[in-house]
Amino acid sequence: MTTRHTGQPARRGRGRPRGPGTEATAATRERIVSAAAELFAERGFHATPMTAVAEASGLSQSGLLHHFPSKEGLLAEVLRARDVRDLATLATGRDRAPRGWEVWDDMTRLVRLNSDREGLVRLFTSLAGEAVEPDHPGHGWLGEHHRSAVEALAVALREAVADGTADPAVPADSLARQAVALTDGLQVQWLMRPDEVDMAGDFAAFVEGVRTRWTP
Structure with a gap:
């Protein structure tokens, strides 16, 4: 419901730098989550097979499972993304x-x-x-x-x-x-x-x- 802001820039770790592959992976995951959210809303969680999510995401079944090995994990990400989006929207312009x-x-x-x-x-x-x-x-x-x-x-x-x-x-x-x-x-x-x-x-x-x- 609420979020706190420190006013400090986020620190990046010392791991490998973000590159085109990382960005492409993030974009693919976002596309999957968006498609799953729409399908779960229309059909319900249990009635939506992963094959339908893969098709709506433009991926093969194996491609989808590479990013989300289970439907339960995908649901958790859909729900998390919803809350994160709401918090970010409410925090806009506030320090x-x-x-x-x-x-x-x-x-x-x-x-x-x-x-x-x-x-x-x-x-x-x-x-x-x-x-x-x-x-x-x-x-x-x-x-x-x-x-x-x-x-x-x-x-x-x-x-x-x-x-x-x-x-x-x-x-x-x-x-x-x-x-x-x-x-x-x-x-x-x-x-x-x-x-x-x-x-x-x-x-x-x-x-x-x-x-x-x-x-x-």
């Missing part, structure tokens, strides 16, 4: 981690961004429906995804209390759970009725209601 109500504003921004990313929303809702099963490869990710989102929003409300911008009586944990549940539910309703459901507007109204009720 510090968000605090207090800024975190809730970021959540509102993310819901608004998702209104233009039907494929990613479909992927999440499809996988979430499957990943509630303990033996699903995305089960651990889903639990951590929800836990970290709730924690970030709850901590943000406690920071707002410390900063004097939220009432000390604010039920931080409960409101955080409600916010995460609302985003999930709105995504499903929006996918079902995109012309009728204003996902971003509804969530923004919820956040504004929370802010109005609990700002001293």
Whole structure:
């Protein structure tokens, strides 16, 4: 949900320098992840064979398995890439981690961004429906995804209390759970009725209601 910036450039290791081969490998992996994300969203994880991912990526089966030996590993990378992309988008133009109500504003921004990313929303809702099963490869990710989102929003409300911008009586944990549940539910309703459901507007109204009720 949040990320921190040190302001220091990343250090490169002393291994072999990046070259055309390394860049080509990264581009191929990115193409595979993009194709897998779309197919997983359309068909579901279990219903999507690796052969379909290979075909959509323009690779042979052996070529795909060279980069991702298992479908479970590919799913993990699809989910990781989704979260990394969201964090990078929210961090744009910011030199510090968000605090207090800024975190809730970021959540509102993310819901608004998702209104233009039907494929990613479909992927999440499809996988979430499957990943509630303990033996699903995305089960651990889903639990951590929800836990970290709730924690970030709850901590943000406690920071707002410390900063004097939220009432000390604010039920931080409960409101955080409600916010995460609302985003999930709105995504499903929006996918079902995109012309009728204003996902971003509804969530923004919820956040504004929370802010109005609990700002001293």
